[in-house]
Amino acid sequence: MNKLILGRFFPGESILHQMDPRAKLLAGVYFILVLFVANNWQSYGLLWIFTLVVMYLSGVKFSVYIRGVRPLIWLILFTVTLQILFTSGGKIYLDVGPITVSNFGIISGIYIFCRFVMIIFISTVVTLTTKPIDLTDGINALLKPLKRLKIPVDEISLMLSISLRFIPNLLDETQKVMDAQRARGTEFGEGNLLRQMKTLVPIFLPLFASSLNRAEDMANGMETRGYQSGEKRSTFRQLAWKRKDTLCIGTMIILTFGLIVLRTGGFIH
Amino acid sequence: MQITFKDVTADYQIGPLRTPRVLDSVDFNLEPGTFTAVIGHTGSGKSSLLKAMNGLLIPVKGEVHIGGTVINRSKNKKSLKTIRKKVGMVFQFPESQLFAETVEQDICFGPLNFGVPLEEAKRIARQVIQQVGLGPDILTKSPFALSGGQKRRVAIAGILAMQPEVLVLDEPGAGLDPRGKKEILSLISKWHNNEKLTTVMVTHDMEDVAHYADNVVVMEKGQAVLHKGVRELFADIHALKSLRVDIPQARKLQLKIEQETGVKLPQVCLTIDELANCLMKAGLV
Ligand SMILES: Nc1ncnc2c1ncn2[C@@H]1O[C@H](COP(=O)(O)OP(=O)(O)OP(=O)(O)O)[C@@H](O)[C@H]1O
Ligand SMILES: [Mg+2]
Numbered sequence: 001m002n003k004l005i006l007g008r009f010f011p012g013e014s015i016l017h018q019m020d021p022r023a024k025l026l027a028g029v030y031f032i033l034v035l036f037v038a039n040n041w042q043s044y045g046l047l048w049i050f051t052l053v054v055m056y057l058s059g060v061k062f063s064v065y066i067r068g069v070r071p072l073i074w075l076i077l078f079t080v081t082l083q084i085l086f087t088s089g090g091k092i093y094l095d096v097g098p099i100t101v102s103n104f105g106i107i108s109g110i111y112i113f114c115r116f117v118m119i120i121f122i123s124t125v126v127t128l129t130t131k132p133i134d135l136t137d138g139i140n141a142l143l144k145p146l147k148r149l150k151i152p153v154d155e156i157s158l159m160l161s162i163s164l165r166f167i168p169n170l171l172d173e174t175q176k177v178m179d180a181q182r183a184r185g186t187e188f189g190e191g192n193l194l195r196q197m198k199t200l201v202p203i204f205l206p207l208f209a210s211s212l213n214r215a216e217d218m219a220n221g222m223e224t225r226g227y228q229s230g231e232k233r234s235t236f237r238q239l240a241w242k243r244k245d246t247l248c249i250g251t252m253i254i255l256t257f258g259l260i261v262l263r264t265g266g267f268i269h
Numbered sequence: 270m271q272i273t274f275k276d277v278t279a280d281y282q283i284g285p286l287r288t289p290r291v292l293d294s295v296d297f298n299l300e301p302g303t304f305t306a307v308i309g310h311t312g313s314g315k316s317s318l319l320k321a322m323n324g325l326l327i328p329v330k331g332e333v334h335i336g337g338t339v340i341n342r343s344k345n346k347k348s349l350k351t352i353r354k355k356v357g358m359v360f361q362f363p364e365s366q367l368f369a370e371t372v373e374q375d376i377c378f379g380p381l382n383f384g385v386p387l388e389e390a391k392r393i394a395r396q397v398i399q400q401v402g403l404g405p406d407i408l409t410k411s412p413f414a415l416s417g418g419q420k421r422r423v424a425i426a427g428i429l430a431m432q433p434e435v436l437v438l439d440e441p442g443a444g445l446d447p448r449g450k451k452e453i454l455s456l457i458s459k460w461h462n463n464e465k466l467t468t469v470m471v472t473h474d475m476e477d478v479a480h481y482a483d484n485v486v487v488m489e490k491g492q493a494v495l496h497k498g499v500r501e502l503f504a505d506i507h508a509l510k511s512l513r514v515d516i517p518q519a520r521k522l523q524l525k526i527e528q529e530t531g532v533k534l535p536q537v538c539l540t541i542d543e544l545a546n547c548l549m550k551a552g553l554v
Pocket of ligand 1: 175281282288291309310311312313314315316317318
């Protein structure tokens with residue numbers, strides 16, 4: 001229950017903590033896109049250096065990031081295995097029917113692995129160094145242009161911030177209900193899959209019930225205090241773009257140029 | 270059933286971190302058949318103490334003995350299950366654990382988990398629902414459609430149906446109206462006497478302590494700083510002051526009368542009835 005790292009905030013004073021959430025979000029998303037530019041070991045090396053420096057700057061211990069990867073490791077290895085088995089070309093080590101293990105396969109497997117891990121690391125950096133509330137403010141600000149397309153951006157980000165706000169409560173409550181059902185003789189993680197699924201019912205139903213009740217209380221509370229959707233509203237917290245943030249965007253541009261120079265085939269493939 | 274804490278220290282693990290000790294060298298012994306009240310300020314470790322009695326919080330040091338079964342660091346799953354069968358635990362706001370389609374199914378959940386046959390479980394459900402003061406017609410209703418007080422009773426019935434030998438309750442009256450609270454506590458007290466249980470109850474209300482308990486454990490910063498009979502506790506006014514424990518109304522009145530009249534009554538009175546009797550015997554009224 002307490003092991004999930006992705007999506008958590010670690011309070012701190014690092015330069016990354018002080019940055020504008022908009023800059024971090026933009027840079028994070030851009031990093032994921034620019035990952036696909038890399039296609040040889042030099043360009044992947046540059047990405048790794050960038051990732052590791054950013055992780056170092058966050059001031060969060062390295063082991064925390066490793067734990068963030070752990071829950072996803074099977075998914076990653078599965079994808080990597082597929083990539084290795086179904087890519088052909090180059091020197092062939094093993095060949096059984098459609099399955100071949102070639103050096104192209106192994107190399108692209110390694111690249112895929114790096115991509116996965118770096119995406120997790122960088123998104124973890126963003127969430128670890130940004131308060132959830134700032135994150136939603138940032139998302140709200142970045143999605144503002146979509147308002148023209150009649151997309152209810154404010155409502156979406158309100159939903160997001162309310163959900164984030166209640167995650168800790170939900171975790172606490174899950175713990176409580178699990179304890180209560182344990183006291184009534186339920187054993188979790190025992191028996192076959194069907195039995196394990198069955199033990200989830202006595203946890204989820206009470207949680208759903210209390211979440212629905214809370215949602216209703218909250219909606220009533222907002223309505224009695226005059227909340228109206230679709231109104232123009234001012235915000236209590238103001239986002240401020242600083243020098244650091246411009247610097248961050250600049251770094252991303254330099255990173256892009258570096259990758260283009262290093263990748264095989266230059267700018268176009 | 271005897272409950273013994275031997276130098277028990279425990280904490281919670283949150284991710285990589287451990288909280289400071291929530292139980293710190295707790296050492297006491299509750300005799301079989303006693304009704305013990307656990308009091309203490311908020312965050313003093315009362316709920317954690319109860320969890321340790323049910324194997325939900327495992328000591329990092331020391332051991333908890335429930336009858337012949339031991340909970341310590343090297344517990345195994347089997348002994349936890351034996352303990353949970355013997356110890357019925359009513360959590361704070363237990364209505365949040367209700368989940369089944371009907372009240373009957375919810376009450377049967379515990380017994381079925383502990384291997385009671387379905388027919389037998391249904392028979393027990395019928396019996397306990399009356400013990401908690403509800404009619405058998407409620408058994409077919411959905412637990413989510415009940416009032417707050419009814420839910421509380423159903424949840425408690427779900428624990429009583431496990432026929433535990435030890436009953437531990439975390440503020441069973443919290444959030445109920447005074448009358449509902451009194452009814453629940455007196456049904457617990459009745460059940461305690463009829464079934465010869467060993468009962469431990471967390472409460473903030475000294476009136477409850479005076480009315481229902483015969484022993485008190487005072488918790489402070491994870492330590493059990495005092496374990497005494499109720500009358501002894503309320504006899505020692507100085508200790509009460511230093512522990513910042515409230516005094517029940519009847520006892521307060523008794524002290525006031527003793528001060529005004531200069532007559533010392535022969536016993537510590539915990540309820541108004543006791544006080545009235547005492548006063549009459551002493552010839553003060
Ligand atoms: N699941 C948990 N994880 C981490 N820490 C916890 C957990 N439950 C309790 N604590 C901590 O343990 C300490 C004791 O808590 P506990 O719930 O036992 O107190 P309490 O005496 O029951 O308080 P209250 O009167 O408010 O119910 C507190 O400092 C609390 O923050
Ligand atoms: Mg408590």
